[in-house]
Amino acid sequence: xxxxxxxxxxxxxxxxxxxxxxxxxxxxxxxxxxxxxxxxxxxxxxxxxxxxxxxxxxxxxxxxxxxxxxxxxxxxxxxxxxxxxxxxxxxxxxxxxxxxxxxxxxxxxxxxxxxxxxxxxxxxxxxxxxxxxxxxxxxxxxxxxxxxxxxxxxxxxxxxxxxxxxxxxxxxxxxxxxxxxxxxxxxxxxxxxxxxxxxxxxxxxxxxxxxxxxxxxxxxxxxxxxxxxxxxxxxxxxxxxxxxxxxxxxxxxxxxxxxxxxxxxxxxxxxxxxxxxxxxxxxxxxxxxxxxxxxxxxxxxxxxxxxxxxxxxxxxxxxxxxxxxxxxxxxxx
Amino acid sequence: xxxxxxxxxxxxxxxxxxxxxxxxxxxxxxxxxxxxxxxxxxxxxxxxxxxxxxxxxxxxxxxxxxxxxxxxxxxxxxxxxxxxxxxxxxxxxxxxxxxxxxxxxxxxxxxxxxxxxxxxxxxxxxxxxxxxxxxxxxxxxxxxxxxxxxxxxxxxxxxxxxxxxxxxxxxxxxxxxxxxxxxxxxxxxxxxxxxxxxxxxxxxxxxxxxxxxxxxxxxxxxxxxxxxxxxxxxxxxxxxxxxxxxxxxxxxxxxxxxxxxxxxxxxxxxxxxxxxxxxxxxxxxxxxxxxxxxxxxxxxxxxxxxxxxxxxxxxxxxxxxxxxxxxxxxxxxxxx
Numbered sequence: 173x174x175x176x177x178x179x180x181x182x183x184x185x186x187x188x189x190x191x192x193x194x195x196x197x198x199x200x201x202x203x204x205x206x207x208x209x210x211x212x213x214x215x216x217x218x219x220x221x222x223x224x225x226x227x228x229x230x231x232x233x234x235x236x237x238x239x240x241x242x243x244x245x246x247x248x249x250x251x252x253x254x255x256x257x258x259x260x261x262x263x264x265x266x267x268x269x270x271x272x273x274x275x276x277x278x279x280x281x282x283x284x285x286x287x288x289x290x291x292x293x294x295x296x297x298x299x300x301x302x303x304x305x306x307x308x309x310x311x312x313x314x315x316x317x318x319x320x321x322x323x324x325x326x327x328x329x330x331x332x333x334x335x336x337x338x339x340x341x342x343x344x345x346x347x348x349x350x351x352x353x354x355x356x357x358x359x360x361x362x363x364x365x366x367x368x369x370x371x372x373x374x375x376x377x378x379x380x381x382x383x384x385x386x387x388x389x390x391x392x393x394x395x396x397x398x399x400x401x402x403x404x405x406x407x408x409x410x411x412x413x414x415x416x417x418x419x420x421x422x423x424x425x426x427x428x429x430x431x432x433x434x435x436x437x438x439x440x441x442x443x444x445x446x447x448x449x450x451x452x453x454x455x456x457x458x459x460x461x462x463x464x465x466x467x468x469x470x471x472x473x474x475x476x477x478x479x480x481x482x483x484x485x486x487x488x489x490x491x492x493x494x495x496x497x498x499x500x501x502x503x504x505x
Numbered sequence: 506x507x508x509x510x511x512x513x514x515x516x517x518x519x520x521x522x523x524x525x526x527x528x529x530x531x532x533x534x535x536x537x538x539x540x541x542x543x544x545x546x547x548x549x550x551x552x553x554x555x556x557x558x559x560x561x562x563x564x565x566x567x568x569x570x571x572x573x574x575x576x577x578x579x580x581x582x583x584x585x586x587x588x589x590x591x592x593x594x595x596x597x598x599x600x601x602x603x604x605x606x607x608x609x610x611x612x613x614x615x616x617x618x619x620x621x622x623x624x625x626x627x628x629x630x631x632x633x634x635x636x637x638x639x640x641x642x643x644x645x646x647x648x649x650x651x652x653x654x655x656x657x658x659x660x661x662x663x664x665x666x667x668x669x670x671x672x673x674x675x676x677x678x679x680x681x682x683x684x685x686x687x688x689x690x691x692x693x694x695x696x697x698x699x700x701x702x703x704x705x706x707x708x709x710x711x712x713x714x715x716x717x718x719x720x721x722x723x724x725x726x727x728x729x730x731x732x733x734x735x736x737x738x739x740x741x742x743x744x745x746x747x748x749x750x751x752x753x754x755x756x757x758x759x760x761x762x763x764x765x766x767x768x769x770x771x772x773x774x775x776x777x778x779x780x781x782x783x784x785x786x787x788x789x790x791x792x793x794x795x796x797x798x799x800x801x802x803x804x805x806x807x808x809x810x811x812x813x814x815x816x817x818x819x820x821x822x823x824x825x826x827x828x829x830x831x832x833x834x835x836x837x838x839x840x841x
Contacts, residue, residue: 223740226744228740228743228744256746256748257746258746259743259744259745259746260744260745260746260747261746264744264745265741265744267737267740267741267744269737272736272737272738273737273738273740273741274738274741275738275742275756275759275760276738276760276834276835276836277759277760277833277834277835278756278759279835286747286751287745287746287747290745290746290747290748290751291746322835322836324835324836335741338745
């Protein structure tokens with residue numbers, strides 16, 4: 173049984189009549205103890221997906237799904253209280269900008285002790301000891317002094333380590349990391365990523381890693397989901413996706429990587445932008461930007477079809493042999 | 506921290522000079538003088554008038570009078586009331602507890618209703634509840650105090666007969682003055698009904714005086730709360746499975762209160778200004794009423810001294826608020 177099972181998840185904002193579609197019929201599984209990468213450019217619905225499964229989308233946002241199960245338990249049909257109790261205990265999340273995700277009025281200790289007290293309880297002394305232990309686990313130097321620190325006294329990397337400590341405090345089985353390294357310096361990025369992976373290995377928790385950075389996915393994930401405009405375009409194992417992408421969009425992302433542009437003056441890019449609220453194409457969402465698009469692509473929405481390595485949403489998937497990554501729909505500019 | 510307070514005090518001196526110049530100039534600009542005011546409608550012989558004017562030193566050039574006043578004030582001598590011959594400081598100290606009691610009740614009233622109202626409006630943003638709270642608070646903010654006070658008296662005192670019209674306590678009680686605060690003195694007197702009488706006398710003035718601060722606080726809390734509720738750390742707190750009560754009441758409110766505390770400090774000025782009208786309407790024997798009477802009688806020393814002391818109060822309350830600001834906002838505490 174999958175740890176997290178999502179079928180046909182949709183998130184809409186705005187009015188009922190002309191909704192702004194952020195996530196559009198998303199299907200996705202996270203297996204026990206796996207690292208699942210989610211990539212896609214800005215506005216492709218990665219963060220909204222994670223907030224939706226945390227139940228953190230507020231009105232006027234609307235979340236619907238056929239299946240949204242964690243460990244076999246239906247998240248959509250359980251009492252609000254019960255679902256809330258799972259947050260931070262069974263499913264935890266870390267966010268993009270550690271500088272703003274810690275409450276500026278509370279010390280590191282306040283944060284940790286509060287979370288532990290809410291989910292596990294215990295004497296203040298015991299909780300404090302647990303907090304100290306957590307800081308040691310996330311490799312914060314001089315942890316007993318850092319317990320007293322306020323967020324503004326911590327560096328970005330340090331804050332993110334505290335966020336990670338908060339996330340793992342109650343031994344969650346799924347950790348959602350929404351661009352955990354984007355706001356950090358490059359050297360710190362690697363350290364934080366290493367830390368996340370070590371904790372993932374040691375605790376056997378599932379890790380959903382949302383990122384812009386294909387390099388990070390290549391190094392860490394077993395499977396990867398490519399999202400575009402709120403839809404899953406392709407799912408597959410990392411080696412398959414990186415060597416033989418079947419969706420033109422995945423192929424275009426690969427060909428935009430600096431590694432695939434050695435010797436060129438400029439990186440290859442994908443012409444155009446992600447469709448907004450009012451210019452969603454009728455057919456395939458990528459069609460206006462896709463160099464392979466044919467008439468059918470403009471009139472009909474393709475379904476997510478099973479493929480050899482996973483699934484792909486395209487009428488004309490690139491044949492494994494005939495489509496080297498750099499020949500995709502990217503236009504040299 | 507100490508150096509910060511000292512720096513703040515350094516700014517106080519120029520403020521005082523400004524206040525004294527302004528008050529001195531304004532009070533002398535009003536037509537008439539204390540002697541004329543005392544002589545009443547029938548007037549007095551010019552010789553006697555001239556003698557009295559000279560006696561009070563009012564025949565000297567204004568700059569000389571000003572220099573003399575400032576010199577004495579700097580030595581702690583605020584002069585004597587021309588009307589009562591009582592020392593200005595004594596009169597102030599005598600009346601101040603009444604104003605303190607009224608203002609404290611008004612600010613507590615405003616806090617107890619304003620902060621929850623603002624929080625509810627923020628949480629129910631763009632619903633009828635929000636529009637209702639904000640509509641009422643705008644009305645409260647725009648209401649002239651004297652008119653609002655008269656409406657309250659007409660309805661609750663005259664029409665319903667629930668509360669007394671004026672004064673601090675019913676005439677049959679005469680508690681011994683210990684603290685000057687009627688609520689406490691009436692309790693100490695041990696007389697049955699005295700405390701209830703003091704409370705009932707306080708209700709309407711408190712509402713009249715507290716309405717504008719209440720409306721200001723509600724609006725301020727709402728906007729501060731809305732801003733904070735959109736912050737990443739609020740979302741992160743929810744993502745840790747904390748209850749809405751904890752997220753709003755602890756994580757959001759603590760941050761939202763930072764700007765609100767500043768506003769509370771600024772409201773002290775508003776309260777003293779409002780006290781002038783409220784005390785006059787409810788015959789509340791505090792410094793507001795005292796100052797209005799002094800202006801009518803052109804009692805220059807009382808007006809000048811009263812305003813100087815009130816200004817001192819406002820400055821010090823704001824200093825305290827600034828220090829308090831550091832207590833609730835760790836970012837400020839550590840940068841000072």
